Amino acid sequence: MNYTTLFHDMHSVAKVGIIGSNGGFGYSFLAQVPLMKDSLELQVICDLNIQESIELLKKLQYDETRFRSCNSKDEIEQALQIPGSIIILEDGELLPFCNIDVLVEATGNPEISSCMAEKCLQYGIHVCMVSKEADCVSGPYLYRLAKQKNVVYAIAAGDQPANLIEFLSWVKSLGLEVIAAGKSSEYDYIYNLDTGLFSYQGEEVVLPELKDHWSLNGVNTLEDRSRILKDFPQFAVPDYCEMNVVSNATGLEPSCNRFHYPICRVEELADIYIPVEDGGVLTKTGVVDVFNNLRRPDEASFAGGVFVIVRCHDERVWSLLREKGHVVSRNGKYACMYLPYHFMGVEAPISVINAFRLGLSTYDACDCHAVMTAIAERDFARGEQMDLRGHHRLIDDVYVQLLSGEDAQDNAAPYYLIAGKRLKQDVKKGELITLEMLDLQGSELYRMYQEGQHNE
Template sequence: MTSLSTKLAALEEAGKPIQVGIIGAGKFGSMYISQSHRTKGVRLAAIADLAPERALNALKKTGFPQEKYDTTGSLSLEEGLKQGKTAITTDSAAMIATPGIDVILEVTGNPAAGVRHALLCCEHKKHIVMINVEADVLAGPLLTRKAKEAGIIYSMAYGDQPALIAELVDWARTAGFDVVCAGKGTKHLPQYHYSTPDTVWDHYGFTKEQLASGDFNPQMFNSFLDGTKSALEMAAVANGCDLSPPSDGLAFPPCGTHDLPEVLKPARDGGQLQKKGTVEVVSCVEKDGRWVHNDLRWGVYVIIEAPGPYQKECFKQYGLKTDSTGKYAAQYKPYHLIGLELGISVASIMVRGEPTGQTKTWCGDVVATAKRDLKAGEKLDGEGGFMVYGKLMTAGDSLEIEGLPIGLAHGIVLKSDVKKDQGLSWKDVEYSEESQAVAFRREMEAVYREEFRAAGRAAEMQGVNGAR
C-alpha cells in the first residue's frame, strides 16, 4: 500500500480528485469526515442523512473547513460538485444517481437500507464500500455477484475489523502459509448473551456524564456486548476469506496476545479449535471476570502454521510468538481506527481497482437466537434488543433450519413460541416478500441451496468414481 498516497497526490495535481458520497453521518461516518479533507486526491462530494442537522453537526464537530461545505444545506448535489463544496441531502438515492460521484460509503447500519443502496449502486455504476456489516452478512454473497455483473467494486471497509482481518489472512496466504484461525478480540462473558438495553451499561463502565452526552445508543452498544456484532463480523470474515465458522457458534475463549497460538490451534494439538481454517473471537476477560493479561480487546489476529522444520526454525530465530511446539505462530494488530482509516478503501478501489476485503462465498450466517422464552404474537425488536441475539453458524446449518437472519429480526411478529437459546426460523415468524430485503435474502438462500446441493452431488460422484 506504499504507493497509494503517491497516486492520490497525482490525482490532486491533475485536478481530478476522487468524489465520495457518504450515507450516514453517525460516529463511523463522522470519523471518516474528519480525515477526508486532509487526504490529497479525495473530496467529500456529499453527505446523505435523514437528519440534515446531524450531517452539519458532523462537519462542524470534526473540524471540517467551513469554506469547503454548504453551511445552508440548500446547495444541490450538482452545484456542490461544480463549486467543490460538500452538499447535504436527505435523498440517498438521488446522491447515488448523481453523475460525477465515484464511490459510495454505506454507513447506515440498517441492513435493509444497505441492500437497497448496494443495488442502487449496481444500477448507477457506483463503487460501494459496505461499512454496514449487518447488510453484508444478510446478503453480501449475492450483492457481490450483482456488483461484479454491474462492473463495480463492492468492498469491506478498511479500519473495520473484518477488512483488517482479511488483510492479515491475505498476507499469510500470499507468503505461503496455511491459515489456522483468524479473528479479533472483544469483551465477552457467557452471560452477556442475555444482556438487554436496560442492563448494558452495568458492564461498560461509562460515567453518568458520558452517558448524558447522548452519543451512546444502548441497543447499539448492547449488540456489541451480547455477541451479535462479533458473530456478524466473524461471518463477514468467514465469507470474505473462505474460512469455516465453529459448528456451535463462537466460544470466546479468554486469551492474551502471548497465548494466541497456544489457545487457537486444533484440539488434537492441545488447543481449543475443532479444526484448522476457522474463525474465533477471544475475550479480554476470564470467566470469573478478571482481566486477561496482554489482552487483544481492540485488535485482530491471524494464526499461521509452519509447514515444515525449516520454517519452524525461522519462527524461532525471528522471535515470533508461537505455541509450546513452535509450530503455530500469531501475527496481530493491537488496534483498529474505524472510520479514521476508511480512506484506504476509497484509495484502493479508485487507484488500484481492488477492494479492501470482499465476500467470496457463503460460509457463515448469523441467526436470531432467543434471549428468553418468546411467545407467539410478540414483535421482535432486533439486534441488541431485549429478545434475540445473533449466533454464528455455517451457512449450511442455517439453510437446514431455515434460520431467520438477525438482520431481519426487527418489527416482525412471532407466530410460534420459541424457547430460550433456540435459533429462530422463517417458519416461526410472519413475513412478507414484498420487502426488498426479505425478497433478496430469500433469493440468495435459494441460489446457494441449489449450489450446495450441486456441489454435494458432484462430491458424491467424485467419491464414487474414486472408489472405482
C-alpha cells in the same frame, strides 16, 4: 505494498458520499477526508437529521459556505453547478443523482444499508460498506451485482472484518497454512497482579483468585478464568456478525456454534487455537473464532485486533522467529500472527481509493458460507416487532449462533434479516427463529439474501 508507488500515476480525486455519518465510524471518516485533498473530496452527506449533519461538518471545520441542503433532483442539479458544493440530503433515494464516485455506507440499518448500496451500484457507483449488519445478509448478492455492473463492492478498512480479510490474503499469499483466524472481542479484560483489581469497561472488582490462573496450563486454565469472570460479558453479538462477514469472504468456517471465547493473553493464542490433540480447543481447522483479551494495566490493548494461527512449516525458521519475540506455540508446531488495532474511519479512505483508482475490492469472492441464526430466549407473541437497539445493534431476548452454511437449517432466518420485522406467529422459548415466522412482505433485504444464496 507501497501506497505511494501504487498510486504514483493516478491523481484523480474521488467524489465521495457518506450515509449514516453521525456514528463513530462516520465521524472519524469525515475527519480524515480534509487531510486527503489529493485523493478525496466530500460531495454529499446523507442523514435523517440535516441540521445534525450541518453541525457535525461545522465541528469538523468544513467551510459552511459550501453547504447545500437539497430535497429534490432539481436542487441537486443546481448545487452541482457550484464548484466545491457539499450536498446535504435527508432522502437517501437521491444519492445516485449527486455525481459521486464512491458511497461510504454507515447507517448500521440492514434494510436501508442494503437498499442504498444496491441503488448506487446499479447507477455505477462504487460502494464501501461499513454496515456489517447488512453485509452479513446481503453481501454475497451485492458483491455479484457489483461485478455485473463493473464497479466495486467492498467492506471498508478500519473495521475488523476488512482488516482480517486483507491480513488473511497476505498470509495465504505467503503459502502458509491457516489453522484459525479471528479477533479479540471489543473490550479488554484488565488485571493488576499486584492488587488483584480486575476492570472491564470502567467496572472494577477485586479478584485475588484470578492471579492463580494467570499462567496458561492447558484448557483447564481457560475454564477457571471463565468461571471466575462469570459475572462479566464473555461474548458479544457484533463479534458473530463480523466473523460471519469474514467467513463469507474467505470460506473459513465457524469453529463452533457459539465460538470458544477463551479469556487469554495474546502470547497464549498459538497454544489455544490449535487442534485438541495438541492441547488446544479446536476440533477442526480452517476456522474463525473470537477471544477475550486479558492483559495487565501497563500492557497495550488488543481490543479490536485480529489474528491468524498458522502451521509452522520449518522448525529452524520458527525457532529463529520465537527468539525474536514472535508468538510460537510451546510445541513449536504453530504460530500466531496478529495486528492489534483497527483505526475505523482513519484508515477507511484506503478502501475508497482502491475502489476508485484501482477497481479493487476487499473481496476476491463472497458467498453464503455461514449464517448468524437467532434463538428465542423467551416466549414471543405473534405481532411483536424485532427491533434493533443501541450502539451494538442488538435484538432483545434472543441469542445468536454462527453456523456453517451446511450446518444451518435451510429456513433459518439470519439475525439481521429479523431486525425490524414482525412475527407472523408465536415463538416459544428455545425455538430457532425461521423465515416462515417473519412477515417479510416487501423486504428488499430478504430478496437480496435469497438471490445471494444461489451460487454463480
